[in-house]
Amino acid sequence: MDNVFWMNLHAGAGCSLEDKFGRLLKRAGLDALAGRGELVAIKVHVGESGNLAYVNHNYARMVVRELKACGAKPFLTDTNTLYSGSRHNAVDHNETAVMHGYFSGTAGAPFIVADGLRGLDCEELPVNGQHVKKARIGGALCQADKLVMLSHFKGHCEMGFGGTIKNMGMGCAAVPGKLELHSGSNPLQKPEKCVGCQQCARRCPVHAIAMKDKKAVINYTTCIGCGQCIAACNYGAMGIQWDSHGEALIEKVAEYAAALHERFAGKALYVNFALSISPDCDCWDYNDAPVVQDIGIVASANPLALDRATLDMINKAPKLAGSAAAEVKSGNVFDALRPEIKSGYMFDYCRKLGMEDKYELVEIK
Template identity: 40%
Template sequence: MEKSKVYFTDMHATLKENLQQKLTRLIKTAGIGQIDFNKKFTAIKIHFGEPGNLAYLRPNYAKTIVDIVKELGGNPFLTDCNTLYVGGRKNALDHLDSAYVNGFSPFSTGCHIIIGDGLKGTDEVLVPVVGGEYVKEAKIGHAIMDADIFITLTHFKGHEAAGIGGTLKNVGMGCGSRAGKMEMHSSGKPYISHDDCIGCGQCAKNCAHNAITVTQKKATINHDKCVGCGRCIGVCPMDAVLPASDESNDILNKKIAEYSCAVLNGRPSFHISLVIDVSPFCDCHGENDVPIVPDVGMFASFDPVALDVACADAVNVQPIIPGSILDKADEKNHDHFTNLSPETNWKVAIDHAVKLNLGSNEYELITI
């Protein structure tokens, strides 16, 4: 397979070119103009950051992408799907509030925000996964699949389960509905926390397979009847329906690759990744820690797989920041992410994505 082109620029600015202008030059040099944006709805997938976390990408970077899409004639919107866990982004209203608190609004970014899987995280489309080993039909946010063009803007970082939080993670896990996220994290059978359940019966009313019963004001799921659709997770007002989280990290990574395949196949896409404020864990945390390495720069490519590999390689040659979690890690081998989370192997997602013809793990780095 021919090496994919990945374009890179560092974080140095000059009196004649600030970082937003430099990002614009990077993206245009990487060839985003090859896509026909004319009057096309363009989803820009981003992580708005969990409230309390300060490592997420500033909205200024999103505005740069929005301005380019508009210049090329497209109709952009920022998007993400609701989270599976309890927090500030578990439904569309809380999600929008969190985005606004963190600075993302039509006034700061130049476009609207649409939460991809709707109010309760149940507005999804079943998308076939060609060649899927674990997932045959991915549950993807409806608005994301409605878009004509798909762009990612990723904060590249560590991740406690996937190893790296890169473009594949942004696409695969990020675009899954709440039920889709449950499918990636577990074998598909949620359970009820009786300590939190109030017996309202909303889960039972929304179960198409009569798998849920409510007795003595507590719901119970019959796993023999449950098909793992996950709709009960979205409708529970008390967040008492929980995923099992029983899949291994390797299988999780493979499912992320398969979900990415479902999102990206069949339409134009382009990917940008910023390797800055490289936090040890996901931006889904309500906190962040000291970056593990110095800021590296900005990357762009049509190939999401090569982009992730290039970003990981760039991080792995960086010195460790003294006092960071990585600096305190027991292991000190060639891979910072393995040292950070020894139970993970980020290359599993890469290898599986290559197997699915999603991209190449070989790249040519072009510095501008």
């Protein structure tokens, strides 16, 4: 059974939230985590443009300050998205990060996109999963000496909820990895958006794309599902086949998370921010009203126990009037919001992969 450390948001004269967060990080082991000169990846989600529920950059600044005090060299990082939005490539991603306060001037450390300009810079981490044998994780994340993961806990349209395991499994995957997670098959062509620029055909490693009537056409017999054409297309003409919902997606995300967990065994600290707990994830360009009150900040070296403890506290909290969960009386609020998804399956499957979700909750005053 592992310790999970939790602080609520009560503060007052002589005890600011910043002080309290510093104590939480210390008790959870941040001081002992990083040594002098070590490169520490602080995995964040800077929030899609238009979303305001993402984790405030000031929390990242405090983590940076503590790590620098240990002599470490922290950097902020995230991977690009599959879909075209404000974080689809490193240029747009950096601009969004700056807009949301995630850059050296405010957070005290540079923001480096983990999987490079178009999301293709990745390394393969081994995992003995049912679906995945090599998890394709953003290169800068794999190359870091240590990892601190800051995750916003909220609802998610495919996983039911998103916390640390989802941030590890989906949030750290490079674009080819995300394609594997989301579709497990091939890109979806949208010929009405294709302008015939041929960038996708030039990037396809197996020459599976031909031009016909000035439109790109994929040969699905040849396609290996690498995702390079999705990354290459600036016009949104190569999409994702969102056909991997349900158990298979949750299993694949868990397997990616297990690969990362193994890579950083004894070298990582995970932090959940149960604040502004919106029904949908921060990849959307909006955020609906929170479904429960702010629970606080939770940290542990055990990512699955951390998600379990955070979810337990959220489910015990009264649902907020006027929110999407106003009519939910009891049980898992995220399952009530999306009855088609069995979000608790994530815990069952992670345990099969050798992870543990038993915890002892330690409150930080």
